[in-house]
Amino acid sequence: MxxxxxxxxxxxxxxxxxxxxxxxxxxxxxxxxxxxxxxxxxxxxxxxxxxxxxxxxxxxxxxxxxxxxxxxxxxxxxxxxxxxxxxxxxxxxxxxxxxxxxxxxxxxxxxxxxxxxxxxxxxxxxxxxxxxxxxxxxxxxxxxxxxxxxxxxxxxxxxxxxETIANPKGLCAVSQGVGSLVLVCPGLQKGQVRVEHYASKRTKFIMAHDSRIVCFALSQDGQLLATASSKGTLVRIFNTVDGSLLQEVYCLILFC
Structure with a gap:
């Protein structure tokens, strides 16, 4: 490189x-x-x-x-x-x-x-x-x-x-808060997301779904993460600091 x-x-x-x-x-x-x-x-x-x-x-x-x-x-x-x-x-x-x-x-x-x-x-x-x-x-x-x-x-x-699992869609999200970079990307396993807290130099792995992750969104301050899988039946919201599941929303999502 x-x-x-x-x-x-x-x-x-x-x-x-x-x-x-x-x-x-x-x-x-x-x-x-x-x-x-x-x-x-x-x-x-x-x-x-x-x-x-x-x-x-x-x-x-x-x-x-x-x-x-x-x-x-x-x-x-x-x-x-x-x-x-x-x-x-x-x-x-x-x-x-x-x-x-x-x-x-x-x-x-x-x-x-x-x-x-x-x-x-x-x-x-x-x-x-x-x-x-x-x-x-x-x-x-x-x-x-x-x-x-x-x-x-x-x-x-x-x-x-x-290093991540195969990520052809380039899934990645970063926070925009001043001085507190949080980066979210796929982990090394199917359904896993990796959260990097650069200010505290901590890495958190979250098993978000059983199926492949197809999209996620991070709040501006990097505290909340919403994820969805290839099944498209629910959206899960996590606390990025401790990885705890805060909410599940059942829905129908169509992915192309």
Whole structure:
């Protein structure tokens, strides 16, 4: 694995300017009305769920949730497929991974993109495809099929590696509380989740389900975890500190 931080740009976002304030849509970035409809490759919310980003076959789009509107778009000239796009709140820093039939970047690289400068300011390279990326103001979390890497955002220094069971969907969640990183990912067994409490340097394993974990969600402070399995019959809510089961909700969930 190779790390290639930019030598002339600190990738740590401090000011967090709004997209619509620092990223006016250039005329050349707007697709002609007669162009074919783009293919959607990826969609993800930002950390406070006020915006979401869509990766398409020739770039990416940023949307505001309420009121709903497109606030920015970036189209790449040659190819340009973006298979993963992860926002950092509403600032100009994003993590991009190539995807689709004609990817903009290799699918085994995470590109740290500064849209204010319209260029990449750092990259992380791996031996296999990147499944997902999670961002905090101080950390970059990269998820591969069976391994997770945690980096310091300021200098792209590798801080931690985690091995997981096969994780093709790139399941991973991180808290957004200042100074208290909690990371949740699949464990090494079917139905198990692993909780990393970095502030207290503790690891907690929770046997959440008998079946394969297909999705989970972590509260902003990292204290509560909701999980669901491939059976799709119930959602369980756990305390991440002691792993105790707090509630079960029976429901019908359809997973594609």
């Amino acid at each position: 190779e790390l290639h931080p930019s030598s002339d740009q600190d990738p740590t976002p401090n000011s967090n300017p709004n997209f619509h304030a620092v990223l006016p849509t250039p005329p050349e970035a707007i697709a002609p009305a007669a162009a074919a409809a783009p293919s959607l490759l990826h969609i993800s919310f930002n950390q406070d769920h006020g915006c979401f980003a869509a990766g398409i076959d020739h770039g990416f789009r940023i949307y505001n949730c309420d009121p709903f509107r497109e606030i920015f778009r970036r189209d790449f000239d040659r190819g340009g497929g973006i298979g993963v796009v992860e926002m950092l709140f509403r600032c100009n820093i994003l993590a991009l991974v190539g995807g689709g039939p004609d990817p903009q970047y290799p699918p085994n690289k995470v590109m740290i993109w500064d849209d204010h400068q319209s260029r990449c300011i750092g990259e992380l390279s791996f031996r296999s495809e990147v499944r997902s990326v999670r961002l905090r103001r101080d950390r970059i979390v990269v998820v591969l099929e069976q391994k997770i890497f945690v980096y310091n955002f300021a200098d792209l220094k590798l801080l931690h590696q985690i």
